[in-house]
Amino acid sequence: MAFFFVAILLIVLLLLIEVPVGFAFGVGALAYGALLGTDTSFHTGFGYTQVSAFSLLAIPLFIMSGTLMGASGISECLLDFVNSFVGRFKGGLGAVTVLTCALFGAISGSASAAIAAIGKIMVPRMIKEGYPPGHATALVAVSSVLALMIPPSIPMIVFAIAIRESVAKCFLATMGSGVLLALIYCGLNFWFLRKNETITVEEPLSPRDTMCDIAKTGKRASLAILMPVIVLGGIYSGIATPTEAGAVALVYTLIVGVLIYRTLPFDNLFNSTVEAARLTGSIIMVLFFLFIMSRGMILAKVPTQFAGVLLSISENKIVILLLINLLLLIMGMIIDDVSGEVLAAIILLPVTQKIGLDPIHFAAIVGTNLGLGNISPPCAPLLYMAGGVTKQPLSTYVDPTMKFLVFGHLPMVFIVTFIPPVALFLPSLLG
Incomplete structure (x- = not known):
């Protein structure tokens, strides 16, 4: 096991x-x-076989459809739709940001795509209306993680394949916690801004005008909202596999962006394809080397051996779960x-098997916790990406980010870990 830690240290x-x-992983x-001292060709053959799996084809399909959705201006349609509900309240734009990240996550399955698409639009808009720049940036960063938790989620596809479990069940494992976390972030946003006097709010509309606004923006956003319904409906009804659903999502996106909205000219289409x-x-490169290493x-x-080390510390299930x-x-x-x-599937799955943890419950713990790590300093890859997109200095958004994490995401990690029905109720409906 010493060689493994040497390799991990080198990667870090x-x-x-x-x-x-x-x-780095290569x-x-x-x-x-x-x-x-093993034959490299033996391991590379295994890695090639793993990344050639049909189920992994879902990854480029969902990435491509999400990238095209972002380039076609779909994110603005979603923002306007959510804004018609809560945008005219103090702190409402913050709630719009959270909920739109959740919706965009259901379309793209990528946290970085959510930061790029939503952050570029919402942060300047929030700052213009008096929101503290650090609060606006932090809100985009923490909300981007919802894209990893609300299906279809690219990391959950990879995890399901790694532990050889149902992709559909792994999708649903983090859905409950993702929805709860979105509501918690909305509540915290309103609470943190309750005494802020610099925020300006648009004049409230009459009930009739509000309904007209919702109908108008809903009509524009309906095709975007319909995509995750079609994709997830196909998966959970058994009509399509995740890979087939990814293909449907891509075709649907092309039809909507090119033929209906007509917001995807050739240049955008080409650039989006290159980015995807x-x-x-x-x-795939990271997965290839990880599979080689896993062999x-x-x-x-x-x-x-790792399971033995953890269990030698304590055999108490609660202690083991805290260590995990x-x-x-x-x-x-540290890593994406x-x-x-x-890595969690390879290293920690044997530990969870020893303590009798349901693998779908473990999927929910991993999905919820890794999202927390991705926005937690000092490394925090998603947090720094949000700062880069919004052009805000680190000092302005670290403090509000930590408040969101301590009062929002961290409690959700413990809820998912120690209240199994939060993770297992929706997957249990699939039988």
């Missing part, structure tokens, strides 16, 4: 000096194989969500 050091994630995987290819390539870990019995959550938090701070899902 490479990530800290800003080596691209795929190359060097770590090859170094691990060399330390074990780049994202897909980076994810060596399994042969060296690292997961079993601590490890997931640290993991989320997809890499974290695979």
Whole structure:
């Protein structure tokens, strides 16, 4: 197991000096194989077989459809629709940001896409209406994680494949906590801004005008909202696999963006395709090297040894779950969500099996906790991305971010961990 920790340390050091994630994991995987003294071709063959799985084809399909949705201006339609409900209250734009990130997550399945699409629009708008710039940036950062929790979620697809469980059940495992967290963030947003006197609010409309506004914006956003309904409906009804649903999502997006909205000219279409290819390539590269590394870990019995180490500390299930959550938090701070899902599946699944934890419950814990790590300093990849997109200095948004995490996301991690029905109720409906 010592060689494994050497490889992980090497990966972390490479990530800290800003080596691209795929190359960092590649060097770590090859170094691990060399330390074990095994034949590299044996491991690379396994990695190629794993990333060639039909089910992984869902990843580029969902990435492509999400990228095209963002380029077609769908995010603005969603923002206007949500704004028609809550935008004319003090703090309402903050709630619009949270809820739109949740809706956009159901379309793109990507937190970074939610930051790019929603952050560029909403943060300048909130600042213009008197919101503290740090609060606006923090709200976009923490809300982006909802895209990882509300299906279809790209990290959950990867995790389901890694633990050989139903993708549909893993999707639903984090859906309950994602919806609850969205409501909590909305509540915290209103509470934190209750004494702020700089915020300006549009004049409230009459009930009749409000209904007209909702109908008008709802009509424009209806095609965007319909996409996750079609995709998830196809998956949960058994009509389509996640990969087939991803193909349907892509075709649907092209029809809506090119033929109906006509907001996807050739230049945007080409640039979105290139961006989707780049994202897909980076994810597949990371997965390839992680699968190579996992083969060596399994042969060296690292997961079993790791389980033994944790269980030697305590056999109390509550203590073990707390340790697992601590490890997931640290993991989320250092690496991206997809890499974290695979490592969690390889290293921690044997531990959860020893304490009798349902694998779908474990999927919910991993999905909820890694999202927390991705926006928790000092590394916090999603948090820094939000700051880069909104052009705000770190000092302005660290404090409000920590308030959202401590009073919102951290309690949700404990709720999901120690109240299993939050994670298992929706998956149990699938039988």
